[in-house]
Amino acid sequence: MDNQKIRVDFPMLIKHPDFIYFDNAATTQKPKSVIDALTNYYENDNFNVHRSVYSAAERTTQIFEACREKVIQFINAKENKSIIFTAGTTQSINQVANGYYKYNLKKDDEIVVSIAEHHSNLLPWQNIAKQNGSKLKYIDINEDGTLNLESAKKVINTKTKLLAITAVSNVLGTINNLKALINIAHQKNVDVLIDAAQAAPEIKIDIQELKPEWMAFSGHKMLAPTGIGILYGRKDLLEKMHPTQLGGEMIEHVDKNNFKTKDIPYRLEAGTPNIEGVIGLSTAIDYLQSLGMNNIEKYCKALGQYLYDQLTKIDGVTVYGPEKRQTGIVSFSIDNIHPHDAATYLDFNNIAVRAGQHCAEPLTNKLGVNATLRASMYFYNNKDECDKLIHKIIEMRSFFNGA
Amino acid sequence: MELRDLYQRIILENAKKCPNEQIQNPSVHLHNPTCGDDISINCQYENSLLKEININADGCIIFKAATTFMKELCINKSKAEIEEIVLNFSEFMTNDKDINKELLGDAVVLQSVSHLPMRIKCAMLPFKAIYQLVNGDDNNR
Ligand SMILES: Cc1ncc(COP(=O)(O)O)c(C=O)c1O
Numbered sequence: 004m005d006n007q008k009i010r011v012d013f014p015m016l017i018k019h020p021d022f023i024y025f026d027n028a029a030t031t032q033k034p035k036s037v038i039d040a041l042t043n044y045y046e047n048d049n050f051n052v053h054r055s056v057y058s059a060a061e062r063t064t065q066i067f068e069a070c071r072e073k074v075i076q077f078i079n080a081k082e083n084k085s086i087i088f089t090a091g092t093t094q095s096i097n098q099v100a101n102g103y104y105k106y107n108l109k110k111d112d113e114i115v116v117s118i119a120e121h122h123s124n125l126l127p128w129q130n131i132a133k134q135n136g137s138k139l140k141y142i143d144i145n146e147d148g149t150l151n152l153e154s155a156k157k158v159i160n161t162k163t164k165l166l167a168i169t170a171v172s173n174v175l176g177t178i179n180n181l182k183a184l185i186n187i188a189h190q191k192n193v194d195v196l197i198d199a200a201q202a203a204p205e206i207k208i209d210i211q212e213l214k215p216e217w218m219a220f221s222g223h224k225m226l227a228p229t230g231i232g233i234l235y236g237r238k239d240l241l242e243k244m245h246p247t248q249l250g251g252e253m254i255e256h257v258d259k260n261n262f263k264t265k266d267i268p269y270r271l272e273a274g275t276p277n278i279e280g281v282i283g284l285s286t287a288i289d290y291l292q293s294l295g296m297n298n299i300e301k302y303c304k305a306l307g308q309y310l311y312d313q314l315t316k317i318d319g320v321t322v323y324g325p326e327k328r329q330t331g332i333v334s335f336s337i338d339n340i341h342p343h344d345a346a347t348y349l350d351f352n353n354i355a356v357r358a359g360q361h362c363a364e365p366l367t368n369k370l371g372v373n374a375t376l377r378a379s380m381y382f383y384n385n386k387d388e389c390d391k392l393i394h395k396i397i398e399m400r401s402f403f404n405g406a
Numbered sequence: 407m408e409l410r411d412l413y414q415r416i417i418l419e420n421a422k423k424c425p426n427e428q429i430q431n432p433s434v435h436l437h438n439p440t441c442g443d444d445i446s447i448n449c450q451y452e453n454s455l456l457k458e459i460n461i462n463a464d465g466c467i468i469f470k471a472a473t474t475f476m477k478e479l480c481i482n483k484s485k486a487e488i489e490e491i492v493l494n495f496s497e498f499m500t501n502d503k504d505i506n507k508e509l510l511g512d513a514v515v516l517q518s519v520s521h522l523p524m525r526i527k528c529a530m531l532p533f534k535a536i537y538q539l540v541n542g543d544d545n546n547r
Binding site: 351 | 522
């Protein structure tokens with residue numbers, strides 16, 4: 004992958020050449036092709052889908068449904084119609100919790116998550132557990148931050164009904180061994196939900212190979228606009244899912260007192276959808292596939308390793324997670340400098356990193372810190388930017404400590 | 407604004423002096439969930455004045471310096487005086503010109519923070535804590 008050539012595709016990077024954007028786990032920048040696709044949509048195809056007879060609207064409907072097929076092919080799901088469009092990972096997971104498990108969990112059933120979950124894959128389950136009298140159990144991590152598979156084997160038992168787990172930790176940058184986890188779960192007849200918010204942008208996920216029951220991810224973390232997300236569901240489960248939203252677009256017919264819903268996926272997509280978001284996501288997938296998911300994974304992993312190696316050379320810097328890096332996400336802290344002050348220092352030097360708990364408070368507590376710094380890199384970042392960050396961290400220490 | 411305006415020597419020094427006492431049952435405990443700034447606070451009154459303020463605080467430099475300043479400003483003051491200090495500081499942070507700077511003592515060196523919306527809550531947290539403290543339990547939650 005030619006980094007310089009790739010950067011040209013991203014107007015933000017070209018317009019702000021001195022700005023180092025290392026907060027890609029929060030959201031990614033958009034390539035020109037995605038921005039153009041949105042403009043083209045508004046200039047030529049801005050019609051509502053699934054409701055009008057005129058040919059322009061019919062064309063937009065066809066484009067829209069072709070995007071659905073594109074997403075299904077991206078995750079290699081077998082059945083068509085097995086995804087629904089949502090607003091993002093958070094909404095996808097909430098929809099599974101409130102539209103399915105709310106009706107399928109009994110008292111003393113158990114839900115299993117890991118200690119490293121993003122709040123979006125934790126709070127919906129805390130809530131359902133409370134409402135249904137079910138129990139929430141945690142898989143632990145090892146000393147080095149990787150998921151403890153032995154702990155998973157112990158925690159998942161015959162009472163477990165669902166394993167809800169992230170594919171990539173947004174703090175530690177680790178990739179969980181989904182194959183092993185799903186194997187453990189399926190042996191006990193446990194459903195699996197994958198939070199792929201951080202994985203979808205960086206690694207190839209193959210539904211037919213992994214066979215999870217559910218998977219959720221967000222467009223904006225993989226080059227697409229905000230406000231569009233995906234929920235994959237095994238078809239028979241989607242068919243049993245209760246719609247959490249009722250209204251237009253989802254019904255076959257309505258009388259004064261009753262309504263009959265359409266089939267999936269429309270039954271679960273009430274209201275006018277985020278058409279521009281769907282088109283943007285499809286265009287983003289084209290871009291990602293033109294680079295190749297394997298190349299993206301390799302590049303980000305190597306860059307994450309490079310930054311890790313440089314950071315660990317600095318005295319007084321602690322990097323969280325394993326020595327062998329798996330993604331472009333690197334969380335760290337600097338002795339005697341609070342992450343918030345460090346992030347402000349870097350901000351004044353045109354480097355954007357995240358400081359805080361990264362929406363994963365149980366994990367930061369487990370790591371024994373109040374907050375950390377996080378540099379999350381994507382395929383358009385490079386070693387040169389890492390070197391600049393390193394340089395500023397060294398400079399920062401004399402600024403704060405030697406003043 | 408330069409980084410040094412935000413992190414002046416006097417701010418760094420006062421951050422180092424931030425009180426960090428053991429506190430058993432704090433009357434007020436506040437926590438900033440985005441960055442982890444954390445303050446627990448207790449006090450003792452004598453003749454309606456705050457004779458003693460005990461604080462356990464940990465967080466960023468801005469927060470710790472603001473905590474030191476707050477304690478200095480509020481010791482030996484009455485509830486009404488403290489409320490006035492807090493209101494003045496709050497307006498100082500939102501850049502209101504019409505304030506009584508004399509009430510704020512050394513805390514005026516935090517002026518630059520008012521230009522950084524993301525950091526204002528760091529400086530405000532100790533002042534919020536003392537405000538809740540003197541206003542008793544009904545404001546604690
Ligand atoms: C692992 C993980 N899960 C879920 C989310 C939530 O995604 P969204 O805010 O797009 O719904 C994030 C976003 O930071 C994440 O990193």
